[in-house]
Amino acid sequence: MLAYLDHHATTPCDPAVVEAMAPWWTEQFANPASRNYQPGLLAAAAVQNARSQIVADLGVQPESVIFTSGATEANNLALKGLAEAEIESGGQRRHLVTLATEHRAVLDPLRYLARHGFELTELAVLPNGLINLEELAAALRPDTLLVSVMAANNEIGVLQPMAEIAALCHQAESSHQKTIHLHCDGAQAVGHIPLQPADLGVDLLSISGHKLYGPKGIGALVVKPGIRLAAQLHGGGQEQGVRAGSLPVPLIVGLAKALQLALADQQLRSERLGELRDQLWRQLEPLGDLKLNGDLAARLPHNLNLTVGGVDGARLHQLLRRKIAVSSGSACSQGSPSHVLAALGRSRQEAGASIRFGLGRHTTAAEISCAAVAVAEAIRSLR
Numbered sequence: 001m002l003a004y005l006d007h008h009a010t011t012p013c014d015p016a017v018v019e020a021m022a023p024w025w026t027e028q029f030a031n032p033a034s035r036n037y038q039p040g041l042l043a044a045a046a047v048q049n050a051r052s053q054i055v056a057d058l059g060v061q062p063e064s065v066i067f068t069s070g071a072t073e074a075n076n077l078a079l080k081g082l083a084e085a086e087i088e089s090g091g092q093r094r095h096l097v098t099l100a101t102e103h104r105a106v107l108d109p110l111r112y113l114a115r116h117g118f119e120l121t122e123l124a125v126l127p128n129g130l131i132n133l134e135e136l137a138a139a140l141r142p143d144t145l146l147v148s149v150m151a152a153n154n155e156i157g158v159l160q161p162m163a164e165i166a167a168l169c170h171q172a173e174s175s176h177q178k179t180i181h182l183h184c185d186g187a188q189a190v191g192h193i194p195l196q197p198a199d200l201g202v203d204l205l206s207i208s209g210h211k212l213y214g215p216k217g218i219g220a221l222v223v224k225p226g227i228r229l230a231a232q233l234h235g236g237g238q239e240q241g242v243r244a245g246s247l248p249v250p251l252i253v254g255l256a257k258a259l260q261l262a263l264a265d266q267q268l269r270s271e272r273l274g275e276l277r278d279q280l281w282r283q284l285e286p287l288g289d290l291k292l293n294g295d296l297a298a299r300l301p302h303n304l305n306l307t308v309g310g311v312d313g314a315r316l317h318q319l320l321r322r323k324i325a326v327s328s329g330s331a332c333s334q335g336s337p338s339h340v341l342a343a344l345g346r347s348r349q350e351a352g353a354s355i356r357f358g359l360g361r362h363t364t365a366a367e368i369s370c371a372a373v374a375v376a377e378a379i380r381s382l383r
């Protein structure tokens with residue numbers, strides 16, 4: 001069997017999540033906005049319960065959670081919603097700040113805004129993939145409207161220091177007397193590392209169901225109360241008028257259940273997968289001419305990303321394909337070389353000859369041993 005080591009691309013939906021969703025597709029199919037009869041009220045209560053649980057799990061206020069179709073939509077709502085709200089309120093701030101290594105679901109909406117009257121600063125990262133806090137401090141200006149930095153990188157797994165980033169934003173705020181909104185794409189972090197947005201000073205947090213053993217097609221934007229967003233989907237006025245559309249009750253129930261389960265085994269899972277990841281690295285390191293991409297300490301425990309020297313990337317992945325499911329970059333990059341690895345100074349050739357391992361809840365020690373053997377064999381045969 002193919003060992004699935006691509007959990008940054010997606011995770012399997014937990015059977016308990018599938019079970020929790022089941023009745024809401026069939027018997028209990030009513031629209032939660034239909035308040036005239038019992039089934040509609042029951043659906044509304046299910047949404048309410050899911051919302052309360054997510055709110056409790058993340059330590060935020062009930063009005064903070066806006067359900068979306070995933071982290072992509074949550075990012076678009078946060079970034080374009082803030083930008084358009086600034087325009088609508090007559091505000092003059094047009095400067096946006098992000099990192100060169102962000103997910104395309106952050107970079108693309110920001111670049112879109114940069115084509116529509118905003119100015120975007122894309123900060124380079126340090127060679128270990130972490131933000132340069134001095135460069136961030138220097139980039140903040142009186143007209144900076146928002147800063148967007150992901151908590152955990154989907155390719156190299158590095159964890160950005162969100163609390164320090166928030167502190168710099170607040171420092172700049174007090175000298176410029178304007179609120180700089182801090183958005184965080186938490187798709188790879190929530191359910192994997194402890195993350196409470198309010199404690200960290202994060203104003204907007206994007207999450208995704210299918211990255212935490214929940215269903216695809218659901219996510220949420222968690223927004224600090226009082227922040228105004230311009231609607232990105234206009235229609236029936238659901239989700240405080242910011243995101244119209246009938247609520248997908250089964251998916252919402254599934255997201256809440258998945259988050260609950262992910263938090264329940266988070267610590268043990270992290271410890272176990274961290275050991276397996278370290279074992280994989282120890283077994284591969286002696287092959288020599290390997291570059292570790294991203295800081296090893298400030299990193300998701302279930303991530304490893306290596307650039308293999310002296311081999312052709314296409315042939316390497318061709319050999320690996322039969323034994324393990326891994327990737328050379330993001331699942332969303334459509335074959336173009338990884339912009340994240342490029343930001344670390346890797347060449348096009350090096351980026352192609354890179355392997356991203358993403359371990360998950362069901363990864364076994366046997367799978368890791370097989371993966372290590374498969375990678376070692378492939379590298380030896382190509383060198």
Ligand SMILES: *Cc1c(COP(=O)(O)O)cnc(C)c1O
Pocket residue numbers: 008009069070071072073103105150152153154185186187188207208209210211217218219
């Ligand atoms: C997967 C991912 C997304 C996109 O999430 P969807 O729910 O699939 O839209 C955004 N950002 C990061 C960091 C991701 O890993």
